[in-house]
Amino acid sequence: MPLSPEPEPLSRRAFVRNTSMAAASALAGGIASRSITADAAPPKTVPASYPHPLLTASDDYYDVSRGNPKPHSLVGEALVEARLTAESWRLEIVADPFTSELVKEPASLTKVLTLDDGTALDLPALIELGKMHSVRFLKAIQCLNIAAPLGQGLWEGVPLREVLRLCGTMKNVRRIYYWGYHNNDPKQVFQSSLSYTEAMETPPGDLPPFLAYRLNGKPIPLKRGGPVRLIVPWAHGFKSIKWLQRIAVTNDFKANDTYANQNNDPESHLKTAAYIDGAPDKYDAGKPIFLSGLALAGLSGLKRVEHWLHRIEPGAKPVVQDDETYRAARWTPCELEALPTDWSGVFPAGVSSKDVLGFDPKTGQPTAWPLRYSMISWSMTLRDLPPGKYEFRARAVDLNDFAQPEPRPVQKTGKNAVEVHRFEVS
Numbered sequence: 001m002p003l004s005p006e007p008e009p010l011s012r013r014a015f016v017r018n019t020s021m022a023a024a025s026a027l028a029g030g031i032a033s034r035s036i037t038a039d040a041a042p043p044k045t046v047p048a049s050y051p052h053p054l055l056t057a058s059d060d061y062y063d064v065s066r067g068n069p070k071p072h073s074l075v076g077e078a079l080v081e082a083r084l085t086a087e088s089w090r091l092e093i094v095a096d097p098f099t100s101e102l103v104k105e106p107a108s109l110t111k112v113l114t115l116d117d118g119t120a121l122d123l124p125a126l127i128e129l130g131k132m133h134s135v136r137f138l139k140a141i142q143c144l145n146i147a148a149p150l151g152q153g154l155w156e157g158v159p160l161r162e163v164l165r166l167c168g169t170m171k172n173v174r175r176i177y178y179w180g181y182h183n184n185d186p187k188q189v190f191q192s193s194l195s196y197t198e199a200m201e202t203p204p205g206d207l208p209p210f211l212a213y214r215l216n217g218k219p220i221p222l223k224r225g226g227p228v229r230l231i232v233p234w235a236h237g238f239k240s241i242k243w244l245q246r247i248a249v250t251n252d253f254k255a256n257d258t259y260a261n262q263n264n265d266p267e268s269h270l271k272t273a274a275y276i277d278g279a280p281d282k283y284d285a286g287k288p289i290f291l292s293g294l295a296l297a298g299l300s301g302l303k304r305v306e307h308w309l310h311r312i313e314p315g316a317k318p319v320v321q322d323d324e325t326y327r328a329a330r331w332t333p334c335e336l337e338a339l340p341t342d343w344s345g346v347f348p349a350g351v352s353s354k355d356v357l358g359f360d361p362k363t364g365q366p367t368a369w370p371l372r373y374s375m376i377s378w379s380m381t382l383r384d385l386p387p388g389k390y391e392f393r394a395r396a397v398d399l400n401d402f403a404q405p406e407p408r409p410v411q412k413t414g415k416n417a418v419e420v421h422r423f424e425v426s
């Protein structure tokens with residue numbers, strides 16, 4: 001095992017060779033994905049029931065995984081060799097020898113954890129550390145390039161800072177780079193990074209990045225990135241590396257994220273936004289019309305979800321975001337899913353809400369609703385609509401009173417366009 005971080009996924013030549021495929025994967029996140037798989041949006045389906053469960057069943061997540069074969073398709077001996085079983089999982093923590101014109105001194109650790117010398121961290125040791133320093137909280141996973149949340153879970157593990165403290169004294173460390181399993185193929189590398197400060201310091205009441213080993217009260221299934229996944233609470237999915245296997249502390253101050261490719265902002269935060277569920281496009285006049293969706297509380301929190309119902313008159317020109325009709329729209333609040341009264345019915349057996357970050361340890365009630373980086377359902381019932389064609393838009397308003405799609409410096413910091421559902425009443 002080399003001690004240095006692994007090379008970038010694709011060389012300049014390979015990049016040029018693959019650009020013809022770029023159009024076919026406009027939604028894709030990393031360069032590596034162009035040759036492997038695109039991050040396509042999930043199809044809109046009518047949900048089976050309302051509200052959406054607060055915890056998504058692990059198989060019901062929309063999966064975004066690179067790799068060929070996908071790491072979660074490995075079985076038997078191949079899985080053991082990949083170190084992706086509870087018994088075989090190991091984590092290496094090393095110091096990156098990187099120096100450059102600007103970076104004179106390489107990072108160092110007084111204690112490295114490696115496979116070669118048998119010191120790599122195993123799962124029992126990580127779980128033991130968790131008995132002293134565990135964290136758990138409710139988090140939605142969303143891809144920066146897909147305009148739909150992928151799922152939400154109760155994630156549990158050990159703060160990254162506690163794991164890094166196993167490595168003695170650090171010197172000249174400005175970033176933490178980390179990698180998931182990738183079939184030993186440099187083209188399939190999926191990597192991400194955090195600043196030293198993000199890894200080591202957490203404002204009171206905020207959520208630390210951590211090494212998760214439980215999801216919804218059970219070991220993390222292979223499909224969701226188990227045995228161990230790095231979870232970065234505030235970030236889009238690409239920072240939450242599945243099948244975590246390697247960490248390198250570095251004095252390179254640059255983000256090495258796979259998602260820094262293709263114009264994505266590698267330091268983006270989850271955006272506050274409303275999403276409309278799949279719904280019929282035809283209704284009988286006189287019957288109530290029930291529309292619903294999910295609202296994600298991003299960095300700026302969520303105050304409400306509101307809607308605008310627009311009747312399309314024959315021959316009218318289509319409404320465009322920010323045009324005159326849009327600016328004159330009257331937005332009316334939707335119903336937000338109520339705060340559960342009994343959290344024992346929400347969280348898995350053995351998990352008390354008093355032990356979940358963001359919940360009051362005395363009352364077991366959340367300190368805000370919805371909690372930042374989580375999502376809840378919203379709904380709206382429309383009545384007595386005369387026959388005709390309609391557009392229904394829903395948007396989130398954050399705790400700064402900014403309406404979606406604000407804040408909106410560029411779309412490559414996360415998709416949050418206002419969604420529309422078109423339907424006809426007859």
Ligand SMILES: Nc1nc2c(c(=O)[nH]1)N[C@H]1C(S)=C(S)[C@@H](COP(=O)(O)O)O[C@H]1N2
Pocket residue numbers: 029061062063064065066067141142143144150151179180181190223224236237238239240241242243
């Ligand atoms: N090792 C690894 N981790 C990964 C990825 C990957 O391809 N490989 N994809 C990332 C991206 S781009 C997203 S959006 C999320 C998706 O998480 P999910 O499949 O659990 O929904 O995982 C992230 N972690």
Ligand SMILES: [Mo]
Pocket residue numbers: 029039064142143144145237238
């Ligand atoms: Mo993603």
